[in-house]
Amino acid sequence: MDRKKVTINDIAEALQVTASTVARALQDHPRISDKTKKRVIEKARELNYHPNSMASNLRKGKSNTIGLVIPRINRNFFSNTISGIEQVLQERGFQLLICQSNEKFEREVANIQTMIQNRVEGILISISEETQDYSHLQLAQEAGVPVVQFDRVGMQFPGGKVLNDDLVSAFDLTNHLIDKGYRNIGYVGGRQYLNIYQNRFGGFQQAMDARGLTLNPAWVSHDALSQERGEELARAWFSGQNHPDAIFAASDFSALGMLLEVKRMGFRVPEEVGITGYANEPFTALIVPTLTSVDQKGLQMGQAAARLLLDQIDSRVLTDISEPIWIRPGLMIRESSMRKSQAE
C-alpha cells in the first residue's frame, strides 16, 4: 500500500539531470539557473517529495535537534519551561526532542542514551527525583554533546546551569510566615540530595534562625512531595495537642494535601494554620483558601537554558565552568498564609 518514498534521484531522473543539480536547486544554490530550479521545485511538489532528514543530517554531520529530559510534562512549571525552550529554538531553527523520565533514574539514563544515539546537538535536563549519579551526563559530554541542567541540577556536574534562587525565596517566604505571626512552622519537602529541596529547606532554616525560632525536628519531612504524603503528615502532626501553626511546603501538591486534611480535621486556614506551597500550580489560585506559592518563572528558565545551550553549541564548549544563571522566583502571596497580622 505504501508507495516507495520519493528521493532526489526520482526527481533527477524525471528531469534528466543529476541528483546534485536537484539537491542544489532545492537549496537555492546560486550556480543553478532559475529555470532549472523552477522545474525541480515543481516536479518535487508533483511527486510529493519530502527531504529525508536522516540522510541529510547524516551527511551534514548534524541533526539540528536539541534533547530535553524532564521528570514529567504534566507539571505546570515544566510545561512552561517547554514553551520557553520552544520559543528560543524556533528562532534558531532547532527541533526539540522531548523525553519524560517519570522521575525514574533508569528511564533518565535510557533517555540520554536515546538522545546521544539520535545525535542531538545538546541536552537540556532537569534531573529525576532519584538521580544521584551523573555518569550518564558525563557520557553525553564525552560523546561531545553539551549538557545544560536547569532547576533540578547536580551541582557537582560540570556544565551549564540555570537555577532558581530557591534559597532566597524560601527565606523570604518563611519570613513572610513569621511576619504573619506564625511561630511553630513545620517543613515538608523532597530529598536533600536534590539542590532545590536542599535550598528550599536551607532558606527556611536560615529564616527561622535569623528570627530566633527553633524548628521542631518532628515537624520536618524530606519525603513529602505528593498530595497523599501531605495528607498523611497532616494527620500525624495535627492529631495531638502540640502541633505546628504553619507549614512550609516545598511542593504545591504536599501543600494541597496538608491544606485539605487540616481543614478536614477542623482547623481554619489561615487563622489557625498557615500554609505555603511551591511551584505555583494553577490550582493554587483556585482552591479555598487560595494557596500561597512561589512562581518559578518556568518560561524564563526555559528561555535562559535554551540560550545557554545554544551558546555552548556555537562556541563548541563542552564543560561550561562559568557561573550558573540564577532566576529569581516570585512570591505569590495568597490567602492561605494571610492571617490577620498579629503583634509579635
Added chain:
Amino acid sequence: MDRKKVTINDIAEALQVTASTVARALQDHPRISDKTKKRVIEKARELNYHPNSMASNLRKGKSNTIGLVIPRINRNFFSNTISGIEQVLQERGFQLLICQSNEKFEREVANIQTMIQNRVEGILISISEETQDYSHLQLAQEAGVPVVQFDRVGMQFPGGKVLNDDLVSAFDLTNHLIDKGYRNIGYVGGRQYLNIYQNRFGGFQQAMDARGLTLNPAWVSHDALSQERGEELARAWFSGQNHPDAIFAASDFSALGMLLEVKRMGFRVPEEVGITGYANEPFTALIVPTLTSVDQKGLQMGQAAARLLLDQIDSRVLTDISEPIWIRPGLMIRESSMRKSQAE
C-alpha cells in the same frame, strides 16, 4: 573541544577487523564468534561508542519513531494521552516525537512536515482548534505515513480514529442537570466544525429536546473555551433579570470562568446556578464548589490510538476504513450540579 564521534570503523580499525564484523558483533549476529563479540563490545565501551541512529535508520529504511501532534501538552487530558501512548510504544520499542501545535493550524502543518521529513512511521494527531483543512494529513498519507486521529478529529479524513463518545456523555450530563431541576440551561463550547464540540452540543440539544425543554439561542456560545470568555459570558448572561439557571460548558476552563464570575456576582452554586465542565482537569476536584465534569479517559485513548496505529503500520494499511474506536467517557458528578433535587 568536541572529539570526533566514534564510529564502528574506529572500533574496526582498533581491532583489526572490518566494520561488517563490528556491526554484526554489536547485533549479536550468530556468525560472529563469542570471542570477537566480547572484544568488540569491550572496545566499544572503551571508546565510548554510540551507534548513529541516523545512519542506521537510513540504511534500514525505518526510523522506529512515531510522531504525536497535539494542541498543547499542558492539558490534563493530553498529558494522560501521552502516558498511554508511551506505555504502548515502549513495549514495541518505538520512540515518540512530540510536537505542540499550540492550537495553530500553521504550526500543525509545520509539525506534520517535520514528522514526514524525519520519516516517522506513523502519526498520531489531535487537531488544532483552527484546523478545517486536512491536506497536510493527506500529504502524510500520500507519503506513506499512516495517520491516526484521536479526540479532536476530522471525520471526513480517511484513516484510523479513536473517539470519545461525547454525544452520549453530553446527553447524560444534560439529563443529570435536568434531573436536578434545572430548566433554563445555557451552553458554552467551541467551534462547531470540531467534532467534539459538535457532539457535545448535539448531546446537549438532544437531551433538552427529549425532555421538552427549549434552549434559548441567546444562551449559546460556540466561542468559549477559555476562563476569560467564561467570565465575559457570565457577566453578559447573568446581569439582567432573565438568566440561565444552569450552564453546560464543553470546557473546564470556561466552566471555571463561569463559576467564578457567577459567584462573584452573588449567585449561589449549585443552588441558584448549576454548572458542569468537561475534561476533568485536576482543579475541578479542588475548587469550591467542586466542578462536575467529564473524564475523557486520556490514558485509555492514548493506548487505543497507539495500538491502532501500530496495527496499521504492521499491516501496511494507510487508509483505515474500519469503524472508529469509541471510548466511553465517565461522568464526574460533583457539587456544582448537585442542587437538592426538586420535584419537576
Added chain:
DNA sequence: TAGTTAAGCGCAATCGATTGCGCAATATTT
C-alpha cells in the same frame, strides 16, 4: 578577436551502519 570570467551542471566521494554474497578454515559426517 583572443583571452578571461562566470554560469550551469555532472562526477564521484562521503556521512555511518547494514547486509547479501563469497571464501577460507575448521568441524562434522559417512
Added chain:
DNA sequence: AAATATTGCGCAATCGATTGCGCTTAACTA
C-alpha cells in the same frame, strides 16, 4: 579419508543527500 556442513569473517553495494572539483558553454573584457 573424502565429502559435506558449519563457522568466522571480509568485500562491496546500499540507504539519500551533500559538496569539492572539474568540465563545458556562454558572456564579457581589453
